[in-house]
Structures are given as C-alpha cells and as structure tokens.
Amino acid sequence: MERESVERAQRGDRDAFASLVHQVSDALFAVAHRILRDADLAEDALQVALITAWRQLPHLREPDRFEAWVHRILVHACYAEARRSRRWATNVRALPADGLAGPDAHVSVADRDELERGFRRLPLDQRAVFVYHHYLGMPLVEIAETLGIPAGTARSRLHYATRALRAAITADAELACEEGRLA
Amino acid sequence: MNDERSFERTARAWLESGVNQAPDRAVQAVLLAIETTPQERDLRIPWRFPTMNTPFRVAAAAVIGVMLLGGAAYLFGGGGPNIGGPASPTPSPSPSPSPAPSPTPALRQLPQEQTVLEAGTYVAGDPFGVPVSLTVPGGWIGRVGGPYLAWVAAQTGNQAEISLSLFDKVFADPCHYTQGFVDPLPGPTVEALATALADMPALDVTTPTDVTVDGYRGKQLTMTAPASRDGCAPAREGFAVWQLPLGAINAMSPGQRQRVWILDVAGQRLVIAAAESPDSTGQERAEIEAILDSIQIEPSASQPSPSVSP
Secondary structure, three states: OOHHHHHHHHOOOHHHHHHHHHHHHHHHHHHHHHHHOOHHHHHHHHHHHHHHHHHHHHHOOOHHHHHHHHHHHHHHHHHHHHHOOHHHOOOOOOOOOHHHHOOOOOOOHHHHHHHHHHHHHOOHHHHHHHHHHHOOOOOHHHHHHHHOOOHHHHHHHHHHHHHHHHHHHHHHHHHHHHHHHHO | OOOHHHHHHHHHHHHHOOOOOOOHHHHHHHHHHHHOOOOOOOOOOOOOOOOOOHHHHHHHHHHHHHHHHHHHHHHHOOOOOOOOOOOOOOOOOOOOOOOOOOOOOOEEEOOOOOEEOOOEEEEEOOOOOOOEEEEEOOOOEEEEEEOOEEEEEOOOOOOOEEEEEOOOEEEOOOOEHHHOEOOOOOOOOHHHHHHHHHOOOOOEEOOOEEEEEOOEEEEEEEEEOOOOOOOOEOEOOEEEEEEOOOOOEEEEOOOOEEEEEEEEEOOEEEEEEEEEOOOOOHHHHHHHHHHHHHOEEOOOOOOOOOOOOO
C-alpha cells in the first residue's frame, strides 16, 4: 500500500482513494464473506466499510497503517450488518454460492457441513479472530492490533472459538451417530 | 478431526475455499458513492488547553452556553412539524407571543453503527443527505446507514420503525420480486414517486394526499402488505417495495403497515416511512407517533421548494 496514495486520499483525492479501493476490496470482501457466511451481507459490509474509510480517512494518524485500519472498520461493519434489521437486507444479487468456489481435497463434504454449522453458531467477535488467524494467517498480536483489542482478548476469543467449533463438530458427529442408530 | 493439527488444517482448508473476489458492482457503488460523500474534517483537539483564570472560565462558559443555545435555536427553531397530524398550511412568519423558555434538548448525532439509543434528540446527518432531527425514547435502536438511509426502531423486533431514505428505484410487484423494478423508473418529482407507490400491485395503498411537514410540501400515503405470502413469490425479506442506491431494500412483512411521507426538501426527495406490524404493541405505536411529531427537517436551503404544488 503506497503511503503517498493514502496521504493524497486523506487530502480528498478521490482518484487516489479509488486506487486504494481496488487494492484492498478483494481481501476485505473475502474476510467479510468468511465472517458473515453470507455474500449479500459481506457485500454490504464492504461498501459500508469503504465509504466509512473515505469519510474518516483525514483522521488516520499513521498512513502506513491504512490496511490494518480499514480492516478494523470492516470488522465493525460486519458486526453492524449482522445486527441490521432484516427489513433492510440486500438481496438483489446473483453471487455464486459458497460451494461453487471449487471443492477442496482436504475437506470432506461432511467436515465442510460440520464446520459451517458450527461456525455459524459462534459469536461474531470470535468468528473474526478465527478468520484472521486461520484464513489470513495473522499472529494473535497483529490481530489484536488490527481489531483494536487487547492481545489477551484476541487469544481468548480464538481459544473459545476453537473450543466451541470442535465441540460443535463433535456434537454433530455424535448426533449423526445417534440418528444412525435410531434409523 | 481428532487432533489439534488436523482440526486447524481442516479449518484452514475450509476457510480458503470461499469467494475471493469483491463483486465489481460493489466496488463501483463505492466509487460512485464517494463522489458525493464529503470527508470529515480533521479537527485535531489539543491535549492541553490554555490555562484560564476563574473569571475568564466563567465568562467563556457563558459565551459557549449562549452559542450552543443560539445554535440550537437556529437549527431547530419554529416548533415541531406534527408529522403525524393532518396536513397543515405552510407556516407563515406571523407574529406570535414568545413561548416561555424551555429546556433545550441535548442534540446528538445518530450514530453510524447500530446502537441502543438513550432517550433524547438525535440528528440524522452526515453522511445522510438531508439533516433531520427526531426525538426517541430510551431503548430504541438506530443508525445512519449511509448517504441514503437513517432509521430508528423499537428493540423488541416487532418491526416498529421509522426510516428516512433517498431513492429512485421502486419494485414492479412486491408479490413477484423477480420482476424487478418498474420500467421506466419514476421521475424525480414527489408526485411521480407517490404515483408509482400508489400503483403498486399486491399492496393495499391509499390515494396520495397533499401534506406539509415542517414547512415542506409533499404527498402522504399508507401501504399495507398482504396478510400472508400465499400465492406470492416475494423477496426473502418480505414484500419488496423500494431499493436504495447501494442496494438495501425496503421490504414489508405480511400484514405490516407503512405510512409514507414523500417530501421535496430543497430539491432532495426525502421519504419518511413509519412502519408497524400486527405484532407492534400499543406502547410502540404511541412511541412512533411521538417520534413522528418530533421530526424536524433542516436542509441546506431554508426554503421549501416551490416546485411542489399545494
């Protein structure tokens, strides 16, 4: 991310900001989609985050931290979108479904379903830490800085997310066994 | 997935298998929005204030107090518009006895993130296109959702809500969502939008009537959604009525009623919608009326547009 572009955008240069948008939008959308598990909500969160970033850019003190700063805005936009009134949901979309991105040889269909169900039960703040750690490969300290939370909080959110996800997966597996016995 | 390493590997592979590219339309919508969205000014507040002696502090406090009261009077003078009441003639500057001084309500910006609001008066301002103030009871939630939407709602989930929005797109048939928008879209006038909404199939819509809200003329109508989805193929969220420029839709749930005021505010077509559902409580309905009564509109131009016929 070019510091000069950020500084120009801070001074109101819309072309410079457009350049930044093109650089970060894919990564932001990918993260939002993984946190929210919904393409429509992720698209809305992306738009809200980028417009908020444009508005608040003059307040950014460290231009070199633009990317982390906009990720923090995105995560808050994800939280807000998830809480948003259902009446204002967006759905005039034709995005590909999650599964169309291509099968992954490392994850079986059963594992994928279990993870999906378990993940959707997690609180959003735990989902965010989980995604930043396991998807972007961020260390916990960096996650904490990006999200503006103490490192201990990031650690505990990851711990609880992992524990809850494993427990959910285990419970699903046991339920499946139980249903298999009853069938 | 028995061990930790296996779990992490599986979770990572699962996360990597999703969508990786932002839709072009989302990026284009952002670029379009920033063309008309101002940046916030960076008002850096010094960490330390100059030392003031006590008499000067008192004088400064008095000056600031007068400025705040004066500013509030300038912004919100003239009394409430009583939006929930019948249409009234455009107010004239006739002399009237000065009202007794009353406490000036504290004004706060309606937040941009959904927030449980304390009781008080909020301004739906930047980035929303038309500054509007409203007074909400404690415990309602609300936010400015962007340049085209601001809303407050009862927290109970009974779909008691008041929204302020700016839009052009109206759905052709709320009962058949896939039909898309009316073609052509309604023109830019208040009348055109009122007619488009009044002509909507599937919904029960009253004939638009002339209204004046806070000195701004417009049209009022009431829309009621069908009691059930039977025989319809509505949107996932309900009977879709209109869509905002960034994609959010206004959708009504079965049996929901929505009163709509369409106003020409210095060239901007502001739509105020008050929605309630069969599940809304008496208290929520009363709170909606009180909020409607408190609404005040303060566009950048102080005079209502003359283009709207009385």
